[in-house]
Amino acid sequence: MKQSQLFTKIRKEVPAGEVSKNAQLLIQAGFVYKEMAGVYAYLPLGWRVMNKIIEIIREEMNAIGGQELFLTALQSKEIWEKSGRWSDEVIDVWFKSQLASGTDVGLGNTHEEPITALMKQYVHSHKDLPVFAYQFQTKFRNELRAKSGIMRSREFIMKDLYSFCKNDQQHEKFYEECKQAYTRIFERLGIGDKTFVTFASGGSFSKYSHEFQALSDAGEDIIYLSRDKNIAVNEEVYNDEVLAELNLKKQDLEQHKAIEVGNIFSLGTKFSDALDLTYIDESGEKQKVIMGSYGIGPGRAMGTIVELCHDEHGIVWPESVAPFRVHLISLLKEGGGVADQMYKKLTDMGVETLYDDRDERAGVKFAQADMIGIPYRVVISEKTLEKNAVEVKKRNESEARLVLQEELYSLFV
Amino acid sequence: MKQSQLFTKIRKEVPAGEVSKNAQLLIQAGFVYKEMAGVYAYLPLGWRVMNKIIEIIREEMNAIGGQELFLTALQSKEIWEKSGRWSDEVIDVWFKSQLASGTDVGLGNTHEEPITALMKQYVHSHKDLPVFAYQFQTKFRNELRAKSGIMRSREFIMKDLYSFCKNDQQHEKFYEECKQAYTRIFERLGIGDKTFVTFASGGSFSKYSHEFQALSDAGEDIIYLSRDKNIAVNEEVYNDEVLAELNLKKQDLEQHKAIEVGNIFSLGTKFSDALDLTYIDESGEKQKVIMGSYGIGPGRAMGTIVELCHDEHGIVWPESVAPFRVHLISLLKEGGGVADQMYKKLTDMGVETLYDDRDERAGVKFAQADMIGIPYRVVISEKTLEKNAVEVKKRNESEARLVLQEELYSLFV
Numbered sequence: 001m002k003q004s005q006l007f008t009k010i011r012k013e014v015p016a017g018e019v020s021k022n023a024q025l026l027i028q029a030g031f032v033y034k035e036m037a038g039v040y041a042y043l044p045l046g047w048r049v050m051n052k053i054i055e056i057i058r059e060e061m062n063a064i065g066g067q068e069l070f071l072t073a074l075q076s077k078e079i080w081e082k083s084g085r086w087s088d089e090v091i092d093v094w095f096k097s098q099l100a101s102g103t104d105v106g107l108g109n110t111h112e113e114p115i116t117a118l119m120k121q122y123v124h125s126h127k128d129l130p131v132f133a134y135q136f137q138t139k140f141r142n143e144l145r146a147k148s149g150i151m152r153s154r155e156f157i158m159k160d161l162y163s164f165c166k167n168d169q170q171h172e173k174f175y176e177e178c179k180q181a182y183t184r185i186f187e188r189l190g191i192g193d194k195t196f197v198t199f200a201s202g203g204s205f206s207k208y209s210h211e212f213q214a215l216s217d218a219g220e221d222i223i224y225l226s227r228d229k230n231i232a233v234n235e236e237v238y239n240d241e242v243l244a245e246l247n248l249k250k251q252d253l254e255q256h257k258a259i260e261v262g263n264i265f266s267l268g269t270k271f272s273d274a275l276d277l278t279y280i281d282e283s284g285e286k287q288k289v290i291m292g293s294y295g296i297g298p299g300r301a302m303g304t305i306v307e308l309c310h311d312e313h314g315i316v317w318p319e320s321v322a323p324f325r326v327h328l329i330s331l332l333k334e335g336g337g338v339a340d341q342m343y344k345k346l347t348d349m350g351v352e353t354l355y356d357d358r359d360e361r362a363g364v365k366f367a368q369a370d371m372i373g374i375p376y377r378v379v380i381s382e383k384t385l386e387k388n389a390v391e392v393k394k395r396n397e398s399e400a401r402l403v404l405q406e407e408l409y410s411l412f413v
Numbered sequence: 414m415k416q417s418q419l420f421t422k423i424r425k426e427v428p429a430g431e432v433s434k435n436a437q438l439l440i441q442a443g444f445v446y447k448e449m450a451g452v453y454a455y456l457p458l459g460w461r462v463m464n465k466i467i468e469i470i471r472e473e474m475n476a477i478g479g480q481e482l483f484l485t486a487l488q489s490k491e492i493w494e495k496s497g498r499w500s501d502e503v504i505d506v507w508f509k510s511q512l513a514s515g516t517d518v519g520l521g522n523t524h525e526e527p528i529t530a531l532m533k534q535y536v537h538s539h540k541d542l543p544v545f546a547y548q549f550q551t552k553f554r555n556e557l558r559a560k561s562g563i564m565r566s567r568e569f570i571m572k573d574l575y576s577f578c579k580n581d582q583q584h585e586k587f588y589e590e591c592k593q594a595y596t597r598i599f600e601r602l603g604i605g606d607k608t609f610v611t612f613a614s615g616g617s618f619s620k621y622s623h624e625f626q627a628l629s630d631a632g633e634d635i636i637y638l639s640r641d642k643n644i645a646v647n648e649e650v651y652n653d654e655v656l657a658e659l660n661l662k663k664q665d666l667e668q669h670k671a672i673e674v675g676n677i678f679s680l681g682t683k684f685s686d687a688l689d690l691t692y693i694d695e696s697g698e699k700q701k702v703i704m705g706s707y708g709i710g711p712g713r714a715m716g717t718i719v720e721l722c723h724d725e726h727g728i729v730w731p732e733s734v735a736p737f738r739v740h741l742i743s744l745l746k747e748g749g750g751v752a753d754q755m756y757k758k759l760t761d762m763g764v765e766t767l768y769d770d771r772d773e774r775a776g777v778k779f780a781q782a783d784m785i786g787i788p789y790r791v792v793i794s795e796k797t798l799e800k801n802a803v804e805v806k807k808r809n810e811s812e813a814r815l816v817l818q819e820e821l822y823s824l825f826v
Contacts, residue, residue, distance in 0.1 A: 007480060007535050007544040033531050035485045036518075041531065042483040044546075050483070067420060070455040070463070072448045073486070073551060074568050097508045097520070099567070100557045105449075107520075109509070118446055118454065122420050131420040133457075138486060138551060144513045152514070282718050 001324070002343075006030075008043050008366045011232065021218060022303040023149030023266040025315050027408060029371040033325075038146025040155040046302075050157070050322040053298040054136055056188045056320065057159050061183040064174070066134045066161055071114055073138055075255060079113045083274035087283060093141040107140035112267065112293060115162045124288060126166045126281050130174060134161035136298070143149040148220065151259060151303035163292040171290045176263060178294050182212055182262050188305050189301055190318025193310055198223050200234040205268025208237070212296075213258035218307045221260055224253040232258075234387040243362065259304045269290040315373030324354040325412065327374035328363050331381035339380050342390075342405070351412045370395070414737070415689045415756075421444075421456050427581065434631060435716040436562030437590050438728050442784040444736075451559025451567040458714075458785065460481050461736040463570070466711040466722055467549055469733065471600045473594040477587070479547045481572055481577060486551055488519040492526045494771045496687040503789040506554035522555035524705060528575050529688040539579045539694050543587060546593045547574035549711070561633065562671060564716035576705040579692060588679060593706050595625055595675050597691045602714055604721055608674060611636050612659060613647035618681025622648070625709075626671035631720045634673055637666040645671075681703040689740025728786030729808050739826065740787035744775050744794035755803075755818070764825045783808070791821065 008030030015027045015034065023040070042050055058068065080086035086106070088094055095107040108114070115133060122213030123129060139158045146152055161178070165171040173338040179197065186195040191214055198213040213223045213232055222235040226248050233253070234243060243250065269288040271279065277289045302321070310317045318324065326346060328340035335358075343355040352373060356365050362381075369377050379391040379400070390408055393400035405413070428440045428447065431559060437446040444459030457465055468577065471481065489799065493499035499519070501507055508520040522680070528546060536542060552571045555826050561563055574591070578584040599608040604627055607718070613624040626636050626645055635648040639661050646655060646666070682701040686690065690702045715734070722729045732738065743752035750771075756768040759763030767787060775794075782790050792804040792813070803821055806813035816824070 005478070005480075007546065009535055013536075031535070035487065035527060036489045039485050039487045041485050041527070044480045045484050047481055047657055065418070067457045068460055070460050071456050072568055074448065074452045074553070075451045078549055093513075095510045095518075097510045100506075100555045105508075114448060114454070121446070128420070133420065137461075140487070142513045155485055188810075244773075289558070334812050386755055 001354055003354055004045060004358050008045065008065050010371055014092060015141065016350045019147055020149030020151065020303075020304040022151060025310055025371070026150065026303075026308055029314060029368075029373070032150060038143055038152070040150050040153055040299075045323045049302055049317070050298055052321045052323075053189060053301050054157075055161070057185055057296055057298065060135075060185050060188075061132075061134050061159070061161060064132065064177045064181050065130075066132045068135060069133055070135050071108070071111050071118075071137055073108050073140065075108050075114060077104045077106065077115045078187055079275065080106065083271060084114050085113065092290055095140045095142050097240065108137070109139050109141045110293075111135070111137065112162065112271045112291070112328055113162055113275065116271040116277050117292070119164055119289070120277055123164060123277065123279055126287075127167040129164055129279060129289065130170050131164040132174065133164075134159060135293075138209065144216060145333050148218065151218070151300045151307075152220070153299065153353045156297055156299045158381045159298060160297045161294040163294070165189075165290045165292075166279075166281065166287065168290060171266065171292060178264055180211060182294075182296070183263065185296065186212060186214075186261065189305060190262070190320055191305055192300075194308055196223070196225055196230065196232045196258075198232040198234050198258070199237060200263070201236050202266065203270075205270055206266035208264060209265045211260050211329050212262035213256075214261050214304050214308065215256045216304065217257050219257040219259040221258050222255055225256055226236070226247075226253055228252060232256075247385075255356050259300070259307065261304050262294075262296040265292060266292045267293055268315040272345055284288075301316060310373070313367070313370035315376060317373045319375045322373070322375050324352045326351055326376045326378055327356065327372065328353050329356040329377060329380060331365070332385075333360050333382065338385065338405075342378075342380065342408070345409065348411070349409060349412065353381050376411070379397060414484075414767055416767055417771050419457060419767075421458065422572060423784055429606060431562065432560055433562030433564065433716075434723070435564060436786070437721055439563065439716075442727060442781075442786070445563060451556055451565070453563050453566055453712075458736045462715055462730070462734050463711055466602060466714050467570075467572070467737075470598055470709055470711060471549075473598050473601075474545075474547050474572070474574060477545065477590045477594050478543075479545045481548060482546055483548050484521070484531075484550055485525050486521050486553065487657050488521050488527060490517045490519065492530045492688065496526050496684060498526065498593065502674075508553045512517050514814055520767040521550070522552055522554045524550065525684045525704070526575055526688065527577065528691050529684040529704070532577055532702070533688065533690055536577060536692055537815045538688065539692055539700075540754045542579040542692060543583050544577040544703065545574060545587065546571060546577075547707075561631065562716050564631070564713045564720075565633070566712065569710055569712045572705040572709045572711060573709055577690070578703045578705075579694065579700065583681065584705060588677060588705055591677055591705075592623060595677065595707075595709070598709065599625060599627075600623070600825055602718060602731050603733055604674070604714075604718055607721055608641065609636070609671075611645040611671070612650060612655065613676070614649045615679065616683075618683055619679035622676060622678045624645075625674050625675035627721065628669045628715050629717065629720045630670050632670040632672040634671050636669055636671045637661075638669055639666055641665060645669075647756050653700065672713070672720065674714055674717050675707075675709040677707045678705060680706055684759055690825070720805050723786070726780070727784035730786045730788060732788045735786070735788050737765045737787050739766040739789045739791055740769065740782050740785065741766050742769040742778050742782060742790060742792045744778070744792060746795065751798065751818075755791075755793065755821075758822065759825070762825065787825070794796060 226230040272289040636643040685702040
């Protein structure tokens with residue numbers, strides 16, 4: 001894409017009233033736009049990043065047998081009353097509204113109830129199980145405070161997968177597969193080395209749930225990390241009994257602030273009891289379906305990546321999620337020509353390139369490129385042209401190097 | 414995908430209370446699920462179709478310079494009060510709610526106001542124009558009645574593009590390009606031959622808007638069509654003055670019911686006046702930005718395709734939007750073997766294939782395949798195997814033909 005055509009502009013000033021680093025950097029560089037407190041629109045650059053994150057998650061969910069669907073935001077009171085979660089005292093982040101007829105409706109903040117009700121139409125026999133269904137769907141949560149930028153917002157896209165199994169064994173098998181898939185996802189998102197499987201409270205049907213916690217001072221959680229064992233314990237279950245059970249010693253654990261970037265949860269029969277989701281087993285007996293839920297917020301993941309991957313000059317995107325792979329910057333006084341050809345060739349090769357064809361000073365272009373954070377900066381100027389070369393610098397390196405023009409392309413094959 | 418793993422099942426009975434043909438067929442064949450009246454979830458098959466429609470629209474919007482972003486559903490009262498559209502008397506389909514703090518919020522039923530407010534941050538000079546920005550975003554409309562299935566629902570995905578131009582000339586040029594793009598979209602969706610550019614009421618800033626109307630008895634609009642001139646006139650502007658202006662004669666026009674599958678609208682300075690979106694022109698003068706809006710509902714397009722493309726046995730998807738290209742049906746008594754290999758080979762070739770590997774009678778499989786409506790039905794049985802062949806039937810043809818196994822693949826190259 002030609003940068004002269006990108007409608008967003010870089011803002012020098014830090015946006016007023018924005019305390020989180022992720023929102024500051026993302027707003028300044030034109031990735032997101034604050035619609036109101038805790039409500040962010042995604043601008044072209046940000047939407048490209050979001051879609052890369054979504055595609056990585058989608059691939060990993062499909063690889064473990066997930067079937068993608070798309071539930072609705074509007075929720076009827078009836079099914080949530082069955083589980084006892086319609087009440088604002090039970091779920092304190094409901095947005096509610098009314099149909100023109102006066103009937104109450106809610107905006108989905110999670111989707112256990114509707115998907116359990118939906119599965120009643122399709123699950124009857126043990127042969128219909130297991131089912132793993134997921135979606136990328138906007139959730140609405142009426143948070144009283146929203147100070148973590150895009151990491152905790154009032155409206156956000158969530159990947160939520162729900163598993164439906166005939167027994168604990170089938171459930172445990174998938175739960176473990178999903179845990180592995182989540183590990184792969186965070187590796188592919190470029191934050192695998194800072195993200196740890198963390199034992200957390202399990203609710204009524206399971207001793208533990210598992211969170212994926214990314215170490216960051218911007219986090220809202222406290223975890224205790226064993227680097228040796230590569231696991232952590234959330235503060236909420238950090239006690240002698242749990243440590244003994246996990247064979248962890250207090251003195252080996254590091255205390256960290258951390259961001260919960262994913263969680264997986266055994267639900268047992270909580271929702272299949274409430275909504276009566278049953279199947280007929282091999283011996284003709286009626287049984288309750290065993291459920292699990294598995295969440296990742298792509299927006300929160302994006303915010304976490306920004307928190308973990310930036311320096312004093314701006315964002316440093318991991319290649320897998322960067323909005324473009326190459327930032328081609330022309331400093332040629334006569335626009336077009338060689339730079340245009342280079343842009344065309346990169347684009348034809350399928351290398352996603354942002355082409356800074358604007359009439360701007362070099363210093364401005366470099367500073368703005370650092371703020372946007374594309375992995376490869378390729379500069380073409382009169383000086384480099386004399387040597388039939390371009391200057392290549394990776395965003396996470398300090399030194400640029402000259403690369404002959406004809407060798408440039410092989411960097412991206 | 415193996416059909417044995419698809420969690421949805423075919424329903425023989427017509428869903429109770431569903432009067433529209435599109436919703437009946439889509440629910441029966443497992444494409445959509447009715448969450449409540451006018452609110453539909455998209456199941457794996459339906460979500461595949463939706464994404465194909467979205468991708469076709471996206472390609473055409475990008476081709477005319479559209480930049481994709483993603484605005485928010487939650488809307489603040491302030492910006493809508495500026496345009497006078499917060500009131501329920503002006504827009505009678507608002508869903509409204511409140512933040513935990515008590516502040517009123519609405520759910521976006523369209524997005525002129527927020528995108529105009531957003532552009533104030535990025536549009537300052539004539540050099541910043543034109544801008545064409547679009548999104549695929551869930552809209553909420555509190556319709557009193559919702560009887561047209563997925564064609565008019567209370568919650569639906571909409572592609573809405575907004576154009577921002579410096580003068581009428583720049584606006585008219587894009588308006589025409591978008592009209593051509595819409596024509597290509599409906600051709601690619603397989604309903605081009607039944608969809609006509611239709612002159613409709615233009616509001617305060619323009620004599621006409623243009624609708625894309627698909628002829629169908631399921632439509633809610635009445636249009637008057639000139640086949641000769643390949644244009645139509647919406648009932649709302651069907652009068653002597655308009656007919657004279659368009660050089661149409663009453664006796665040459667056919668009256669039809671039709672579905673509005675798209676519309677393009679010149680907004681003039683209505684919203685840039687209300688929200689004060691200005692730019693500095695070449696001579697240093699402040700000017701108002703000229704806007705346009707351009708909508709297509711992918712869900713409504715999907716419903717329209719079903720209304721236009723079905724027979725007494727079920728849906729007949731155009732190839733461009735079908736959930737799969739091939740429905741491979743094995744009638745082999747011993748499962749697996751040759752059919753498995755064929756499925757693998759088709760999949761490896763990149764041919765999207767639904768593989769009916771279920772233990773079901775041939776009659777059931779055929780009837781259900783017709784309901785699902787995939788373009789190519791490929792049947793393998795002991796009988797066809799004797800001839801080293803498979804039986805191929807297109808969904809819109811009545812006769813099947815034998816094709817040698819090795820020749821099958823060349824059909825899909």
